[in-house]
Structures are given as C-alpha cells and as structure tokens.
Amino acid sequence: MTRSALSQLGQRTADPPISWLMHLTLAHPHLISLAAGFTDNESLPVTETRALLERALVAGPIGQKALQYGPTLGDLRLRELTADRLRALDGAPIAADGYSAKHTLISNGSQQALYLLTEALCDPGDIVLVEDPTYFVYLSIAQSHGLRCRGIRLDQDGLDLQCLEETLESLRRDGELPRVKMLYLVSYYQNPTGVTTSFAKKAGALKLLKKYEKAAGHPLYLLEDAAYRELRFQGPDTHSALAVKGFANRVLYTGTYSKPFATGARVGFALLPEPVFTVVARLKGNHDFGTSNLVQQLLRHALEAGRYAHHLEALQRRYHEKSAVMVAAVRRHFPKSVAWQEPNGGLYVWAKLPGRLKSGPKSKVFKLALAHDILYVPGWLCYADDPARPKPDSELRISFGGATLDNIKTGIARLGEVLNGLIRP
Amino acid sequence: MTRSALSQLGQRTADPPISWLMHLTLAHPHLISLAAGFTDNESLPVTETRALLERALVAGPIGQKALQYGPTLGDLRLRELTADRLRALDGAPIAADGYSAKHTLISNGSQQALYLLTEALCDPGDIVLVEDPTYFVYLSIAQSHGLRCRGIRLDQDGLDLQCLEETLESLRRDGELPRVKMLYLVSYYQNPTGVTTSFAKKAGALKLLKKYEKAAGHPLYLLEDAAYRELRFQGPDTHSALAVKGFANRVLYTGTYSKPFATGARVGFALLPEPVFTVVARLKGNHDFGTSNLVQQLLRHALEAGRYAHHLEALQRRYHEKSAVMVAAVRRHFPKSVAWQEPNGGLYVWAKLPGRLKSGPKSKVFKLALAHDILYVPGWLCYADDPARPKPDSELRISFGGATLDNIKTGIARLGEVLNGLIRP
Numbered sequence: 001m002t003r004s005a006l007s008q009l010g011q012r013t014a015d016p017p018i019s020w021l022m023h024l025t026l027a028h029p030h031l032i033s034l035a036a037g038f039t040d041n042e043s044l045p046v047t048e049t050r051a052l053l054e055r056a057l058v059a060g061p062i063g064q065k066a067l068q069y070g071p072t073l074g075d076l077r078l079r080e081l082t083a084d085r086l087r088a089l090d091g092a093p094i095a096a097d098g099y100s101a102k103h104t105l106i107s108n109g110s111q112q113a114l115y116l117l118t119e120a121l122c123d124p125g126d127i128v129l130v131e132d133p134t135y136f137v138y139l140s141i142a143q144s145h146g147l148r149c150r151g152i153r154l155d156q157d158g159l160d161l162q163c164l165e166e167t168l169e170s171l172r173r174d175g176e177l178p179r180v181k182m183l184y185l186v187s188y189y190q191n192p193t194g195v196t197t198s199f200a201k202k203a204g205a206l207k208l209l210k211k212y213e214k215a216a217g218h219p220l221y222l223l224e225d226a227a228y229r230e231l232r233f234q235g236p237d238t239h240s241a242l243a244v245k246g247f248a249n250r251v252l253y254t255g256t257y258s259k260p261f262a263t264g265a266r267v268g269f270a271l272l273p274e275p276v277f278t279v280v281a282r283l284k285g286n287h288d289f290g291t292s293n294l295v296q297q298l299l300r301h302a303l304e305a306g307r308y309a310h311h312l313e314a315l316q317r318r319y320h321e322k323s324a325v326m327v328a329a330v331r332r333h334f335p336k337s338v339a340w341q342e343p344n345g346g347l348y349v350w351a352k353l354p355g356r357l358k359s360g361p362k363s364k365v366f367k368l369a370l371a372h373d374i375l376y377v378p379g380w381l382c383y384a385d386d387p388a389r390p391k392p393d394s395e396l397r398i399s400f401g402g403a404t405l406d407n408i409k410t411g412i413a414r415l416g417e418v419l420n421g422l423i424r425p
Numbered sequence: 426m427t428r429s430a431l432s433q434l435g436q437r438t439a440d441p442p443i444s445w446l447m448h449l450t451l452a453h454p455h456l457i458s459l460a461a462g463f464t465d466n467e468s469l470p471v472t473e474t475r476a477l478l479e480r481a482l483v484a485g486p487i488g489q490k491a492l493q494y495g496p497t498l499g500d501l502r503l504r505e506l507t508a509d510r511l512r513a514l515d516g517a518p519i520a521a522d523g524y525s526a527k528h529t530l531i532s533n534g535s536q537q538a539l540y541l542l543t544e545a546l547c548d549p550g551d552i553v554l555v556e557d558p559t560y561f562v563y564l565s566i567a568q569s570h571g572l573r574c575r576g577i578r579l580d581q582d583g584l585d586l587q588c589l590e591e592t593l594e595s596l597r598r599d600g601e602l603p604r605v606k607m608l609y610l611v612s613y614y615q616n617p618t619g620v621t622t623s624f625a626k627k628a629g630a631l632k633l634l635k636k637y638e639k640a641a642g643h644p645l646y647l648l649e650d651a652a653y654r655e656l657r658f659q660g661p662d663t664h665s666a667l668a669v670k671g672f673a674n675r676v677l678y679t680g681t682y683s684k685p686f687a688t689g690a691r692v693g694f695a696l697l698p699e700p701v702f703t704v705v706a707r708l709k710g711n712h713d714f715g716t717s718n719l720v721q722q723l724l725r726h727a728l729e730a731g732r733y734a735h736h737l738e739a740l741q742r743r744y745h746e747k748s749a750v751m752v753a754a755v756r757r758h759f760p761k762s763v764a765w766q767e768p769n770g771g772l773y774v775w776a777k778l779p780g781r782l783k784s785g786p787k788s789k790v791f792k793l794a795l796a797h798d799i800l801y802v803p804g805w806l807c808y809a810d811d812p813a814r815p816k817p818d819s820e821l822r823i824s825f826g827g828a829t830l831d832n833i834k835t836g837i838a839r840l841g842e843v844l845n846g847l848i849r850p
Contacts, residue, residue: 005606005643010545010704018497018710038494046488049719053478063471067689069463072443108533108713115712120435141711181430218430264492264718279435285443286566287540287712288533292720293689294474 008124013144017136017381020361028373032411035375037191037347038402039263043318045311049262049298052307056297070293072285074106074269078300082106082269085303086255089229090243098248103277105284106291110227110256110268113280115141116287117223117252117270120279121181122147129167129183131159133382133395135191135225138184142384149384152183156341158197159185161204167388168212177212182221182252188238189228189346192382192397196344202241206250221276223252230260230312232345233320242271249273257299259347260312265295319347322400326408330398333416335423347401350379353394354423360393368418374411433549438569442561442806445786453798457836460800462616462772463827464688468743470736474687474723477732481722495718497710499531499694503725507531507694510728511680514654515668523673528702530709531716535652535681535693538705540566541712542648542677542695545704546606547572554592554608556584558807558820560616560650563609567809574809577608581766583622584610586629592813593637602637607646607677613654613663614771617807617822621769627666631675646701648677655685655737657770658745667696674698682724684772685737690720744772747825751833755823758841760848772826775804778819782847785818793843799836 004011021035057063073079080101087099107113122128124146130138132151142149150167153160164183171177183205187197197205202222209220224241241251256268272280284290302308326349327342334340337354359365360380369376379395398415400408429436446460482488498504505526512524532538547553549571555563557576567574575592578585589608596602608630612622622630627647634645649666666676681693697705709715727733751774752767759765762779784790785805794801804820823840825833 003643004700005546005641005646006700006704007544007546007548007551007606009548010708013704013707013711016707016710018714022496041486041489041493044489044492046482046484046492049492050479050482050488053482054475057471057475057478059471061466063475064466064469065689067469067471067474067687068466069683069688071447108717112713119432121430121432123432123434126432137711137714140707144708144711181432216430218428221430258494262492262719263494264490264722266713266715266717266719275429275431278440279431279438282438282441282565283435283569285441286438286562286569288537288691289443289562290691292533292691292717294687294691294720294723295717297689298719 008146009144012146014140016140021375021377024370024375028370030373031375032373032403032407033375034398034403034411035377036402037399039259040318040322040401043315045262048302048307048311052298052301052305055301056294066294066297068293070290070296072290073281074291075293075296075300076101078106078296078303079104081300081303083271086240086242086271089237090239092243098242098251098271098273103272105270105272105277105281106296107268107270107284108288108291109258109266110225110254110270111137112287113254113268113270114138114225116280116283117276118142118145119283120276121221125179127171127176127180129164129180130384131186131190132384132386133192133379134184134384135186136381139384149386150388151384151386154193154195156195158187158195158201159205161201161208164205165208168208172212172215177216178218180216180220182223183209184223184225186225186227187241188226189231189343191228191346192348192377192379193350194341194343194346194348196238199239199243203244206241206244206247209250210247219250221250221252224254226253226255227259228346229255231316231319231347233316233323235344252276260315261302261308262298265298267291267295267299319400322405322408325405326398326400326412329409329412333413335419337423338419347399349398349400351396351398353396353419357422358393359396364422365418368421369415372414372418374414376415433571434569437571439565441565446800446802449795449800453795455798456800457798457828457832458800459823459828459836460802461827462824464684465743465747465826468740470687473727473732473736477723477726477730480726481719491719491722493718495715495721497715498706499716500718500721500725501526503531503721503728504529506725506728508696511665511667511696514662515664517668523667523676523696523698528697530695530697530702530706531721532693532695532709533713533716534683534691535650535679535695536562537712538679538693538695539563539650541705541708542701543567543570544708545701546646550604552596552601552605554589554605555809556610556615557809557811558617558804559609559809560611561806564809574811575813576809576811579618579620581620583612583620583626584630586626586633589630590633593633597637597640602641603643605641605645607648608634609648609650611650611652612665613651614656614768616653616771617773617802617804618775619766619768619771619773621663624664624668628669631666631669631672634675644675646675646677649679651678651680652684653771654680656741656744656772658741658748660769677701685740686727686733687723690723692716692720692724744825747830747833750830751823751825751837754834754837758838760844762848763844772824774823774825776821776823778821778844779848783818784821788818789847790843793846794840797839797843799839801840
C-alpha cells in the first residue's frame with residue numbers, strides 16, 4: 001500500500017509558518033518574541049469578563065440560555081449590536097444597505113469567516129488578488145485550497161489602484177478573469193505593514209472590480225478584513241467599503257471582537273450580501289452549527305453594558321503607549337538606512353532593510369537575531385507565490401502587541417545591534 | 426452576467442434540514458418540539474460554570490491566559506485530561522496506543538472534528554459508509570463535499586457486519602473501493618436510533634475494513650463518533666474502537682463535552698493517528714487557529730476539580746428519568762403496531778410505523794402532528810441517498826433531551842392520538 005487516504009486538499013495543505021515560529025519559540029526559553037500576533041496580556045479584561053459572565057450566568061432561563069446551543073447564525077441580539085455598531089462607525093443612515101443584522105453572521109474569530117468565504121467562493125486553481133504583502137495565515141488558507149494569488153502593491157495610503165488595474169487587465173488578456181473571485185484586503189493597520197487603505201481607494205477598487213465583471217462572467221467581490229479596525233490610536237477612522245454607495249452587494253466584511261476585547265473568547269463576525277450569506281450560513285452549520293453561545297453572551301453583555309467601549313478606550317491608549325515605545329526604540333537603535341513607518345493603529349511595525357540585505361529564515365539577520373534571543377516575522381512569509389515577481393526578502397514584521405514594554409525596548413535594542421553590525425554606514 | 430461566483434462546493438451545499446425544522450418551530454409558537462437535539466435546560470450547570478469561570482478568571486497571569494490566544498491544538502492540560510479520561514473509560518493500560526495527548530486535538534464541538542476529518546480525507550465523488558440511518562448533519566457535510574454515501578444496516582447491537590461485508594464486496598466488484606475512505610459510525614446510543622454498536626462488532630468492522638485495504642490501495646478508517654457515550658443511564662459501558670488491539674492507527678475517535686456538560690461552551694475533541702492528525706491540525710489552524718481558550722479553561726477546571734464527573738452523574742439520572750417518562754408515555758399512548766426500543770442512553774427514541782404508513786414531511790402523520798403542535802424528526806432525513814435501496818420513510822426520531830417532563834407527556838399523548846387515528850387495529 002503506497003498511497004494515503006488523504007483528500008487532495010489534505011495532501012496539499014502545507015505546514016503553516018506559525019508552527020515553525022512556535023517551534024523556535026519553544027526551543028529558545030529566553031526568547032523575546034516580537035513575532036507573535038498576541039494581544040497585550042496586561043490589558044486583557046479579566047475582571048470585566050468575570051463580572052460579565054456572572055451576569056450572563058444567573059440561575060434560571062438566562063443562564064441556561066448561555067449554556068444551551070444557540071442559532072447557527074449567532075445570537076440575534078449580538079448580531080444586531082454588531083450591525084448597529086458598524087453602521088455607527090461608518091456614519092451610515094439607518095436605512096443604508098449592508099448593515100443588516102439579518103446578513104450578519106457570528107464566527108469563531110474572523111479567521112473562520114475568512115475560511116468559510118474562501119470555501120464558498122473558490123475552487124482549486126481560482127485566483128484571489130491579495131495585498132503584496134498580506135496576512136500570512138490567509139496565504140495558508142489559499143495554499144490549502146489550491147488557489148493562485150496575485151499580489152497588488154501597497155502605497156502609504158493603501159492599495160495601489162494602478163497596479164490593481166494592470167493586474168486585472170493582464171488577467172483579462174490571459175483569459176484568466178473567470179478564475180478571479182475576489183480581492184482580499186486587510187484594510188485597517190494592515191497585518192503586516194500597518195498600512196490603512198483610504199476610503200477613496202476602497203471605492204476605486206470596487207469600481208475597478210465592477211468594470212471587469214463582464215469579462216469575468218460573475219461578481220468580483222471585495223473581501224474587507226477589518227480585524228484591526230478598532231485598534232486605532234491616532235489619526236481619523238476610515239469608513240469601510242460597506243459605505244461606498246451602490247456597492248454593498250459586492251462587499252464581504254469581516255471583523256472581530258478578539259483583538260479589541262477578549263482575545264481568548266474568539267468571537268468574530270461577517271456581514272455578507274446574498275447569495276454569499278446563505279451559502280456561508282449553510283457551511284457554518286456544517287462546520288459547527290454555531291459559535292459557542294457562552295462567549296457570545298459575554299460579548300453581548302460587554303456591548304450592551306458599555307464595557308466594551310470603555311475597555312476599548314483604555315486598550316487604544318495602551319497600544320498607543322506600546323507603539324510609541326517601539327517607535328522610539330526603533331528610531332534610536334535601527335540604522336538610518338532601514339525604512340519604516342510609524343503606525344496609527346494595529347499591532348505592527350514593518351521595517352525594510354537596505355540594499356541586498358536579506359531578512360528571511362536563512363538570512364544572517366534572522367540567525368543572528370535568534371542567537372540574541374530575538375524573534376521577528378520575516379517579511380518573506382507575508383508574500384504570495386506570484387509568478388509576476390520574485391518574492392521580496394528584506395523586510396521584518398515586528399509586533400508590539402504581546403511583548404512587555406521592557407521586552408520591546410530590549411528586543412529592539414538587540415535587533416538594532418544586529419542590524420548595525422551588518423549594515424555598513 | 427448569468428453565473429454566480431460561488432465555488433462548486435458553495436453551489437452544491439444544500440439548505441440543511443435543520444433550518445426547515447427551525448422554521449416550523451418559529452412558525453408554531455405553541456409547538457412542543459420532540460425534534461430538537463437540545464440538552465436538558467434545567468440540568469445545565471449554570472452555577473458550577475460560574476464558579477469554575479471565577480476560578481479560571483483570577484486576576485493576573487492565570488486569568489490572562491484564559492483570555493489570550495492558545496495553541497492551535499488546544500490547551501495541553503485539557504488534551505492530557507481528555508486522553509487520560511478516555512483511556513480510563515476504555516480500561517486501557519498507560520502504554521496503550523491511541524490514547525496519547527499528543528494526538529488529541531480540541532475542536533468546536535465534535536461537529537467541527539467531523540468536518541475537519543471529512544475535509545482531510547474526502548474528495549468529491551469519494552464514498553463514505555454510514556449507518557442506515559445515521560446522524561443527519563453528517564449527511565449535510567457529505568452532501569456539501571459531493572460525497573456518495575452507502576448505508577450499512579443496523580441491528581439491535583449495532584452495525585450489521587454481514588451488510589458491511591456485502592457492501593465492501595460489491596464496491597470491490599464495481600472497482601469503487603479506491604473511492605472509499607471511511608466508515609462513519611455513531612457508536613453509542615446512536616442519533617437517531619439509540620442503538621449502541623458492541624465492542625465485538627467494532628473489532629469486526631475494523632477487521633473487515635483492513636481486509637479490503639489492499640483493493641482500496643490506502644487505509645480504510647473507522648470514524649467513531651462517540652458524542653453520546655457519556656449520556657449512559659443504564660447498561661454497561663462499551664469500550665471504544667481505540668481499544669481494539671492492533672487497530673489504533675485506523676481509528677478516528679471524536680467526542681464532546683457539549684452534551685455531558687456545558688452545551689453552549691461547544692468543546693469537543695478528536696484522537697487521531699498519523700498522518701491524519703497532522704493534516705487535521707493544519708486545517709484547524711486555517712479554520713480558526715484554535716478553539717476559544719476561555720471555554721477550554723472552563724472544561725479543564727471542571728475536569729480537574731471533579732465537577733465534571735459530579736455533574737455527569739446527576740445528568741445521567743436526569744436523562745434516565747426523562748427517558749423513563751417518554752418510554753412510559755409511548756407504551757401507554759402509541760398503537761401496539763408501532764415498533765420502538767427503550768434506550769440505554771443518549772437523547773432519542775426511534776419509532777417505526779407499521780405497514781405503509783409514512784412519517785415524512787409530506788405525510789399525514791407529520792402534518793397532523795404539526796396541526797396538534799407536535800414536531801418530530803422524520804426518519805427519512807436520517808437516511809443517505811443510497812442507490813442500493815429506496816429511502817425508508819416510516820420512522821420518527823423523538824427526543825427527550827430538550828423537552829420538559831410535562832411536554833414529553835403531552836407531546837407523546839398527542840402524537841399517540843394522531844397515530845391511533847391513522848392506524849386501524
């Protein structure tokens with residue numbers, strides 16, 4: 001017997017980079033990890049969560065409801081609170097399309113929503129347009145499903161629309177447009193770059209996608225992954241793609257309560273137009289017929305009692321402080337020839353090394369950093385396999401999310417030392 | 426534009442029967458549902474859960490851990506407790522294969538484990554052997570993935586091994602064995618029939634599957650879905666297929682803490698051999714990179730503090746009582762010509778109507794029952810589309826899980842009235 005019984009998807013699915021990063025973390029007990037996308041431990045709402053769960057778990061029908069199966073789509077009140085909150089964030093009128101609780105689904109973090117959407121839309125060989133670079137766990141989903149990704153360049157205000165148009169045009173010429181299903185956009189304080197795509201660019205992207213639908217033969221969706229939206233600590237908020245007039249039926253919006261509130265609860269959500277909503281709801285039924293009702297009741301009470309908003313303010317101040325500490329340390333310790341940008345939100349600073357200096361897993365920089373007990377995410381991991389360009393390999397994602405202030409200072413100082421040793425001025 | 430952008434899976438995935446049942450429930454506000462697979466509301470451990478979460482959410486690192494991301498595979502201690510508990514239930518020695526925490530994965534209920542396993546093993550057109558009848562939500566997973574199911578008859582002590590052998594033999598003759606991936610067995614107090622497959626029959630099934638592996642060209646797995654195992658209220662426990670010597674590398678075991686403890690927490694698990702374990706772990710990373718850590722800490726504390734075992738004893742007594750009430754009512758109110766069997770565990774009584782009387786959604790029985798505000802699950806829904814036989818349509822799944830004692834009595838009395846009106850003595 002030579003073959004395994006695995007499916008094509010099962011055989012294809014590669015080991016995710018995160019298990020390699022985990023392995024390194026475990027193998028280096030004194031490691032300072034600037035790699036993990038963890039949230040800040042000290043500001044996790046432990047006391048609030050205990051109090052809110054006491055409220056959710058009062059004896060009798062209310063507590064029983066929290067411990068019983070709930071609807072597959074999620075708790076109706078939580079879906080309403082979610083849709084209402086999003087409409088308010090977007091400053092949209094009550095009657096605006098796209099903010100209906102009826103089309104809101106609760107998921108296990110927004111990660112599950114990304115998975116369900118990919119399953120609902122993409123066959124092996126299909127093409128997803130992604131930012132170049134993008135969220136590396138999404139690349140694992142795409143790899144597992146046998147998808148081809150095409151990277152769209154990023155400017156400081158987000159997606160490069162000219163590059164998007166050129167890519168769509170080139171796909172049209174090659175007869176590949178019918179295989180394109182969506183543009184995946186991490187629109188706020190992007191993982192890994194920290195870049196936010198402006199509202200004007202979201203509108204522009206939607207118009208471009210629409211223009212190519214005829215040649216595609218089907219809708220071309222914008223999947224807006226707004227995971228970091230609420231982790232904004234400076235600058236104005238940007239409206240979501242749902243607010244672009246006339247395009248609500250092309251926007252797949254995913255968000256999460258994991259990062260802004262109780263990370264370990266893993267409650268995310270998606271707002272979706274038909275026919276995608278119905279299909280995703282059916283798939284969710286097959287996956288798990290509904291996210292844990294208990295953690296949904298936690299979020300519902302947090303939102304209703306105003307504890308969510310209150311916690312978020314404190315959290316935004318905390319990340320502002322952590323970002324400022326990292327930015328100050330980078331400014332002080334990194335060579336001037338390393339390019340980076342101060343983030344306005346999220347958890348990440350993205351740095352680009354000069355010249356031909358590499359940052360990948362086999363590079364001197366990575367190995368020396370590890371020898372000094374510092375781990376970062378090599379930028380290389382965040383790029384799709386795109387035949388149109390070689391994979392960039394000179395960037396670093398460094399996170400201020402999970403590390404303590406002291407570890408941020410020490411970590412950046414040591415990383416600076418490594419870089420200064422390798423970069424001649 | 427005529428086409429949708431949906432994937433083949435997305436287009437194929439049908440509306441699940443559960444949404445139709447839900448719709449009927451909402452449309453009949455006075456309905457007594459004997460259809461829902463809900464657990465008993467009154468015995469849900471509301472007070473215990475509150476106390477256990479207080480313990481999990483103490484200020485400082487312990488509480489922070491519960492609210493942070495955890496490992497994709499699940500909390501290590503919970504995986505150990507799970508594997509140990511299972512080994513103890515099976516009376517297996519410490520060194521026995523198949524009970525390793527390393528090969529235990531925590532999932533969002535066992536439903537997610539069923540989904541992950543199907544994804545890992547099955548391509549469209551592949552064949553899964555299922556009990557005839559079987560768990561209807563599994564049939565939705567199979568339908569969505571474009572799988573073909575073949576039904577294996579059930580005796581009172583479980584799977585009919587002769588039917589299994591004949592089916593395998595017929596698939597071999599037709600050259601279809603390479604498309605067979607596994608036998609899906611709901612082994613304890615089966616949903617929907619309440620039947621338990623004996624240990625001897627599990628061993629027999631594993632041997633038969635092994636015999637046909639050469640012709641299949643790959644391993645043929647036994648997927649043992651033990652969701653109802655701990656809801657045993659009379660009769661001896663049966664060891665799992667993991668305890669069959671020499672076959673641990675062919676058993677995929679799934680279980681859940683949802684039904685025996687906190688239903689709304691949705692914590693399940695799978696014990697899997699390689700290479701399936703590694704693939705399922707990767708897929709779990711792509712799905713949601715780990716079940717909510719908060720609900721995992723709840724289960725960990727419940728198991729460690731003995732609250733789980735304590736609650737389970739009370740729960741078993743409670744279901745024994747509810748089952749007895751249903752059984753007494755069925756004995757009193759159903760016509761003698763209706764066949765049924767007293768369950769030893771689980772949540773269901775399965776009844777077979779005499780002669781040509783139908784029980785399906787369009788039948789007189791179903792419509793009259795609904796007119797009397799009684800809902801049951803038509804047995805028809807629990808049968809795979811198997812070209813080898815017409816779909817049986819004269820059975821009812823009636824659940825004592827979610828209904829109150831009064832509703833069980835009233836519900837069965839009314840259902841009996843409907844049946845007596847249609848069945849001439």
